[in-house]
Amino acid sequence: MDDKKIRQLKTIAIYSVAGIGSATGLFFLGRHFIKKARANISEKRSLEEGDPATFAKQLKMAFDNDNYFGWGTNWKVVQSVFEAIPSKAMYSKVQREYMNIYGKSLNADLEDELSSEEYNELIRILNAKA
Known part of the structure; x- marks a missing residue:
């Protein structure tokens, strides 16, 4: 093979790798924005009483807010949320x-x-729920 063909193959390989890398990056970027959009929609619905997003948010807050001294999950809140979930x-x-x-x-x-x-x-x- 002559030098010109080797350079062409190298150029093709470099552009192919760059293209695949760009496509992969765009895929993950798109996936990130889709997940973020879903989370935003769920967050907005979490303000409605009885909505699944509301229960999910209440449970997370019980995990994160802990108790008076700042450690441990607020068991009473978790229990009351589970009792409020209808089915x-x-x-x-x-x-x-x-x-x-x-x-x-x-x-x-x-x-x-x-x-x-x-x-x-x-x-x-x-x-105990139906």
Whole structure:
């Protein structure tokens, strides 16, 4: 192969890699904006009483606001939110909204934040619903 063909192949390879890198970057940038838009929509709905986004936000606030001394989850608030969720179907919607808003699994956060006794109590409350 002569020098000119080698340079052409190198140029093609460089532009191909740059194109693939740009396309990948655009994909991830677009995905970021879509997730952000979904979170914003959920945030706006969280002001409505009885909306799944409202329950999701209340649970996150109970995890984050902790108690008077600043550590531990506010168990009473978590329990009252679970009692206020009207059905298992609504709980599924709450899980989806929690993921949309915070990008985390509600069940994983519940397991992290609560003792096994408290978590089992929430499961009993949820199982008692239709």
